[in-house]
Every structure is written in structure tokens, then in C-alpha cells.
Amino acid sequence: MKTLIPILGDQLSPALSSLRGQRQASAVVLMMEVADETRYVRHHQQKIAYILSAMRHHAAALRAAGWTVDYVTLDDPANSGSFTGEIARAVERHAPDRIVVTEAGEWRVAAMLEAWETLFGIPVEVRPDTRFVATHAEFDEWAEGQSDLTMEWFYREMRRKTGLLMDGSEPAGGRWNFDKDNRKPAKADLLMPRPLAFGPDAITQEVLALVAVRFGDHPGSLDGFDHAVTAADAERQAAVFFRDALPQFGDYEDAMLTGERHLWHSILSPYINSGLLDPLDLCRRAEAEYRAGRAPLNSVEGYVRQIIGWREYMRGIYWREGPDYVERNFLDHHRPLPGFYWTGETDMHCMAQALGQTLATAHAHHIQRLMVTGNFALLIGADPKQVHLWYLEVYIDAYEWVELPNTLGMSQFGDGGLVGTKPYVSSGAYIDRMSDYCRHCRYDVKQRVGPDACPFNALYWDFIARHQDKLGDNRRMAMPYRNWAKQTPETQAAIRAQAAAFLATLDEAEPADY
Structure with a gap:
């Protein structure tokens, strides 16, 4: 019996379920670079290059392991441009008796x-x-038994199921969550760990040339492309993270510094989400660092929570809520994203740092995404679907199943509190506390009104005021609403006028030409 085994671009794992138990002699692995997947949103150039290069390297690894691989390149003149079209051509070429495939990560592809x-x-x-x-099924069973879908309760179930950071039936250290210990600002440090940089080999250089020709009008640039594109190199980066960065990752995971793109973050999410690294294996190795006394519990727990907590939880929400989740807009926000999201050109230093880094490298860490670019989009009332599409475009680790609930749900509160119990909004004070960005900004983070006032300040209070009907009863928003009520009518009017004037400048700006 001949078996056709399609492997998608986020399934680059040697232990993929569709490969298990197959006889190599009677199996053909099909890998496809198709136009539909490169253009359904305007992906960052480095994101496309990373996925195509990683696919080509994975195909070589499969061949070396004894598999027959039928690989269709993007520039093959006969390429149909779609998964289904390429399956049709492969069925003609190989006349398989059956197709075996690992489930897709996104609704769109699952329907195919x-x-x-x-x-x-x-x-x-x-x-x-x-x-x-x-x-x-396990996520749905857990969700059905909950009065609310708070991630923390799901995370604890995942800890129990995996045994990660468990001492018998109790969490290591007597606490499930050490997040309160992980909010320290950082200072510039010449000894700060640096991730590895991987120079493009011949395969990657060929891909970069292809992407430059076909996708040169997409966001970002290919300059400085240095991502790992093989499992071996991804593993090298993982080893560097565990050795050099994990010990202080927890303390500084929310910190931001001018000119520092990575700080103590792992930079492993692209490799996990495409399949080059095994997420559970990484968690077990992080736990081993704690058990050996080489990394503190707050760092290891914070790292493990990101993977078996948030990552697994986002997948569960995505599949449970269904394809219409993307249309939710609880706060009725419809403003288009400003053009500087595609250029990085703005006087707000925090935004220029986060956006500039994103456009240069297709990466920014979670606080830059949540509390800078996401916070700003929420404060100005940006359309959450457009914000979602931007995040899906520009980040190298963004696949819809993980990005959509994070962006529309957690960052933009578009689902009305299903994912996040409160909107993640702040004035400039939070950014000032967690970074050195404000010291380098032309705006004054201490001012709420006036030509030099930080835009985040007036926008924050304007957000609070205009959404009181929907958020006033939210217990986690009680303090901001009490503080707003203490302001005199004159102060409130001045702050809202400041916000309106700033928003007017966004409305008057030229739309992005990208």
C-alpha cells in the first residue's frame, strides 16, 4: 500500500504523528511551497525566508533518514499555488492508496x-x-467544567498532567505561579547574554534571493537574516539559552532597554512553532536546570508557564471558539492602524524601538508586543481584526492558532474578557517603570497635557472614560475608575481634549503605502 504523507511548513518534526509506523519503502513524503501560504497575509520577508529555508533543510534531513521526499519549490513552473492543487498533482504522480497527514494548526488549512x-x-x-x-478533547472537557476560562487553572492541570515542577501532588516551592517575582526593570549590562547568529548557507542564500524577488514589497527587510533553519542549529540556540540566559530570564522577562532586542529571552518560539524543537522537551530541560541548582525557580516556572500554560491555552481557545472568533470586537473599535506600524517612523521612542526591531528582525518579545505596540493600538481604538492581521504578518513565530487569541483576545480585549480578565492598557508610567525608553523620548512621560506630554497618558484616561459603560463593572478596573472619578471636570476635559487632538493627527496622516 503506497502512502502519501504531506508535511506542512509548521510540521518540521522528525517524530511527526503522520510519519509514525510508516514503511519508508512504500511512503512518499510531500512538501510544498505554495503561493497561497506566502500571500494570504503580507508576511514579513524574513518570516517567509525562514519557513522556506527550514522546510528545505528539513526535507534534506528526512532524505538522509531514508524517506522519499517529493519537494515542490515555489518557483517550480508547474506549481499550482495551493496545498490542494499540489495534492492533486502528487496523486497523479504517485497514485497513492491513501493519504496520511497530521492535523493542521489553523481552521483555514483544516478545511482543506x-x-x-x-x-x-x-x-x-x-x-x-x-x-x-x-x-x-481534553481542553474542551476542562473548559466545560469552568465558570470562567482563566488560564491559570488550565496551567495547573498541565503541570499535574506532565509532572513538571511538581513535588508529589504539590507545586515546587509551594506556589504555582511566580509571576510577581518576574517584573524587574533591567539595566544595560555588557555581560548580557547574546543569542547565536547563524550565517546563511547555500540553501538559505538561494531562498533569500527568491524572497527578495517575489516578496520585496512585503513588510520588513532581509538584511541581517541570521535565524537558525535546522534542528541542529535551533538546538544550539536552546543550549545557549539554558546556560546563559535562563538563570535571569524570570527577573527580567518584562524588561525593555533601548537598543537591546533580546535581553534574557530564549528566541526559541519560531523553532518551537515550526517544529524544529520539541516544547515539552524544552520544559523538562528547564526543570532540570532548576533541580540541578543552576537556575532559580521563578525563572524556570515563568518559562514553563509560557509553553505549557499560555501556548497550550491559546491553542485550546482558538479551536474551541471557532473561525468566527476573528470577527469579535467587544469594544467596537474601528480605527485603522497608523502607517508607522509599517515604517517604525514615530517620535514615540518606545514605539519606534518596538516597531523598528520588529521590522528589522521579525521579532519582539512579549512585553513589547503586549504593552507597547498592542497597548497603543488598544488605546487609540484600532480595529482588533486589523491588529491581528498585522501581528500575523510581521512576527516570525506567528501562526494564527497562537497569534489570534493572543492578539485579539489578550492584547485587544476583542472577545470581551474570554482570554484576559481586563484590558491590558497603561499610561506611559508602566513603560517608564519597565524600560529606559522614556529617557530617550522627545515626549515627557510625567506630563498628561501640553505639546510635550506623552501620548500614552491622555490616551489611557480617554480609553477609561469612553469605555465606562462596558468596563465600569469590571472589578479589576475598579481602581482606574476611582482615580478617574477623583479628577475635576476641568482636568477630565483637558485630558480628553489632549487625546482627541492626538487622535486627529492619526486620522489626518497619510495611510501606509506598503
Whole structure:
């Protein structure tokens, strides 16, 4: 029996469920670079280059392991441009008796897989993606038993299931969550750990040339492309993180510094989400660092929570809520994103840092995303669907199943509190506390009104005022509303006028030409 095994661009794992138990002699692995997947949003140039290069390197690794790989490149003149079209051509070439594929990560692609059996008239087996801790059924069962879907309770279940950071039936250190210990600002440090940089090999250079020609009008630049594109190099970066950065990751995971793109972050999310690294293996190795006394518990717990907590939780929310989740807009926000989201050109130093880094490298860490670019978008009332599409475009680790709930739900409060119990908004004070950005800014973070006032300040209070009908009863917003009520009518009017004047400048600006 001949088996066709399609492997998608985020399934670059040697232990993929669709490969298990297959006889190499009667199997053909199909890998496809298709136009539909490179252009359904305007992906950052480095994101496209990373995925295509990682796919080509993975195909070489599979061949070296004894698999027959049928690889369709993007510039193949016969390329149909779609997954389904390439399956049709592969069925003609190989006449398989069946298709075996690991489930897709996104609704859009899952719908394609479901249609293949009818379209091609041969059995199609869609196997679960066993790279995740929680199955869809397990998440749904957990969710059905909850009065609210707070991530913390799900995270504790994942700790119990995996045994990670557990001492018997109790959490290591007597606490489940050490987040309160992980909010320290950082200072510039010449001994700060640096991630590895990987020079493009011949395969990557070929991909970079292809992307430059075909996608040169997409956001970002290919200059300085230095991402790992093989499992071996991704593993080298993981080893550097565990040795050099994990010990202080927890303390400074929310910190931001001018000119510092990485600080103590792992820079492993692209490799996890595309399949080059095993997320559960990374968690177990982080735990081993704690057990050996080489990394403190707050750092290790914070890292583990990001993977078996937030990452798994976001996947569960995405699949449970369904394709219409993307249309939710609880706060009725419709303002377009300002053009500087695609250029990085703004006088707000915090935004220029986060956006400039994003456009240069296709990466920014979670606080830059949540409390700078996301915070600003929420404060100005940007359309949450457009914000989601921007995040999906520009970040190298962004796949819809993980990015959409993070952006529309947590960052933009578009789901009305399903993911986040409160909107993640702040004035400039938070950014000042967690970074050195404000020291280098032309605006004054201490001022709320006037030509030099930090825009975040008036925008924050304007957000509070205009959404009181929807957020006034939120217990986690009680303090901001009490503080707003203490302001005199004259002060309130001045702050809102300042916000309105700033928003007017956004409305009058030229739209992005990208």
C-alpha cells in the first residue's frame, strides 16, 4: 500500500504523528511551497525566508533518514499555488492508496484537509498533532467544567498532567505561579547574554534571493537574516539559552532597554512553532536546570508557564471558539492602524524601538508586543481584526492558532474578557517603570497635557472614560475608575481634549503605502 504523507511548513518534526509506523519503502513524503501560504497575509520577508529555508533543510534531513521526499519549490513552473492543487498533482504522480497527514494548526488549512478524501477519492487519515500536551478533547472537557476560562487553572492541570515542577501532588516551592517575582526593570549590562547568529548557507542564500524577488514589497527587510533553519542549529540556540540566559530570564522577562532586542529571552518560539524543537522537551530541560541548582525557580516556572500554560491555552481557545472568533470586537473599535506600524517612523521612542526591531528582525518579545505596540493600538481604538492581521504578518513565530487569541483576545480585549480578565492598557508610567525608553523620548512621560506630554497618558484616561459603560463593572478596573472619578471636570476635559487632538493627527496622516 503506497502512502502519501504531506508535511506542512509548521510540521518540521522528525517524530511527526503522520510519519509514525510508516514503511519508508512504500511512503512518499510531500512538501510544498505554495503561493497561497506566502500571500494570504503580507508576511514579513524574513518570516517567509525562514519557513522556506527550514522546510528545505528539513526535507534534506528526512532524505538522509531514508524517506522519499517529493519537494515542490515555489518557483517550480508547474506549481499550482495551493496545498490542494499540489495534492492533486502528487496523486497523479504517485497514485497513492491513501493519504496520511497530521492535523493542521489553523481552521483555514483544516478545511482543506477535510475536503481531500472527497476530492481525490482515496482514504485520508488525519492524525492528531501529538506535539501538544493537551488534546482538543481534553481542553474542551476542562473548559466545560469552568465558570470562567482563566488560564491559570488550565496551567495547573498541565503541570499535574506532565509532572513538571511538581513535588508529589504539590507545586515546587509551594506556589504555582511566580509571576510577581518576574517584573524587574533591567539595566544595560555588557555581560548580557547574546543569542547565536547563524550565517546563511547555500540553501538559505538561494531562498533569500527568491524572497527578495517575489516578496520585496512585503513588510520588513532581509538584511541581517541570521535565524537558525535546522534542528541542529535551533538546538544550539536552546543550549545557549539554558546556560546563559535562563538563570535571569524570570527577573527580567518584562524588561525593555533601548537598543537591546533580546535581553534574557530564549528566541526559541519560531523553532518551537515550526517544529524544529520539541516544547515539552524544552520544559523538562528547564526543570532540570532548576533541580540541578543552576537556575532559580521563578525563572524556570515563568518559562514553563509560557509553553505549557499560555501556548497550550491559546491553542485550546482558538479551536474551541471557532473561525468566527476573528470577527469579535467587544469594544467596537474601528480605527485603522497608523502607517508607522509599517515604517517604525514615530517620535514615540518606545514605539519606534518596538516597531523598528520588529521590522528589522521579525521579532519582539512579549512585553513589547503586549504593552507597547498592542497597548497603543488598544488605546487609540484600532480595529482588533486589523491588529491581528498585522501581528500575523510581521512576527516570525506567528501562526494564527497562537497569534489570534493572543492578539485579539489578550492584547485587544476583542472577545470581551474570554482570554484576559481586563484590558491590558497603561499610561506611559508602566513603560517608564519597565524600560529606559522614556529617557530617550522627545515626549515627557510625567506630563498628561501640553505639546510635550506623552501620548500614552491622555490616551489611557480617554480609553477609561469612553469605555465606562462596558468596563465600569469590571472589578479589576475598579481602581482606574476611582482615580478617574477623583479628577475635576476641568482636568477630565483637558485630558480628553489632549487625546482627541492626538487622535486627529492619526486620522489626518497619510495611510501606509506598503
